[in-house]
């Protein structure tokens with residue numbers, strides 16, 4: 001799927017905020033927690049579709065280039081996928097609203113509640129690592145697509161300066 | 175069509191992971207709850223339990239929302255995420271400095 005960086009950034013910010021809200025069920029109450037998590041799963045599938053090429057090429061080349069950052073990335077992404085699946089499965093099994101809405105009655109053992117907490121803790125840790133491994137991308141694109149336009153709004157007189165004239169000027173002075 | 179196929183692949187992978195996990199948990203005769211409570215559960219689930227032992231109001235109840243408790247929970251999560259990110263960034267920096275020092279030592 002060919003997606004622009006801007007679309008990726010919008011989706012990434014959305015799922016980041018959604019994760020923060022979902023990981024704080026006291027903020028929303030149980031019902032919103034459950035339904036938001038279901039929507040979040042769909043957003044994660046979209047996130048994976050946006051990175052399909054990466055997924056396919058990395059899976060093919062996994063055993064080449066043993067110690068490369070992208071390999072670490074792959075392992076972290078794999079663990080993240082497992083943790084997110086575990087948190088969604090255990091969440092659905094202990095669910096009070098989503099499953100009863102679908103007319104499904106479950107009698108999940110109490111282990112699943114503990115697994116839900118454990119998997120959500122692990123997904124938090126893995127999100128931190130996932131985020132750090134894409135730190136440069138995040139900073140560059142937030143600066144480009146969010147900070148710069150905001151600066152233009154609040155300091156409109158800066159506009160002409162931020163055109164391509166400035167870097168050329170600096171280069172020449174050096 | 176291509177996208178539908180990709181979604182099916184992702185869902186299949188998730189189903190395999192979920193199925194494996196389900197079988198693992200359901201076939202392991204291990205009760206995490208009584209483990210976590212130090213084997214004290216029989217006393218709590220005793221049929222003679224006092225009916226007044228209900229969940230206290232305003233306790234650790236996730237069913238009702240609370241803005242102040244919820245927001246503080248969210249900021250704790252944000253703090254944890256920031257801490258993990260900083261640790262990983264520092265580790266990366268440390269490794270790249272080490273690698274640079276090694277390369278310098280090799281070339282001199």
Ligand code: HEM
Pocket residue numbers: 008009012013015016019044047048051054055073074077078080081084127130134137138
């Ligand atoms: C709250 C959840 C998540 C956030 C905020 C997030 C954020 C990001 C960011 C910022 C990037 C790099 C920029 C880009 O979009 O191109 C990225 C890439 C990627 N993410 Fe996520 N992500 C999340 C969850 C996940 C999950 C659960 C998976 C499952 C495996 C995943 C897999 C990937 C993959 C495969 C890539 C591209 C390849 C790479 O460079 O690692 N992400 N994500």
Ligand code: HEM
Pocket residue numbers: 019022023024025030033034035037038040087088089090091092093094095096098113116117120123236
């Ligand atoms: C991104 C995915 C999710 C995360 C990060 C997450 C996180 C959490 C957390 C931190 C708790 C509080 C646990 C505790 O303190 O004991 C919780 C509780 C709960 N979650 Fe999730 N959750 C997710 C997905 C889901 C899903 C998909 C469902 C169901 C559809 C669900 C249903 C529940 C229920 C019913 C509780 C209350 C359990 C109780 O009464 O103790 N969760 N979740």
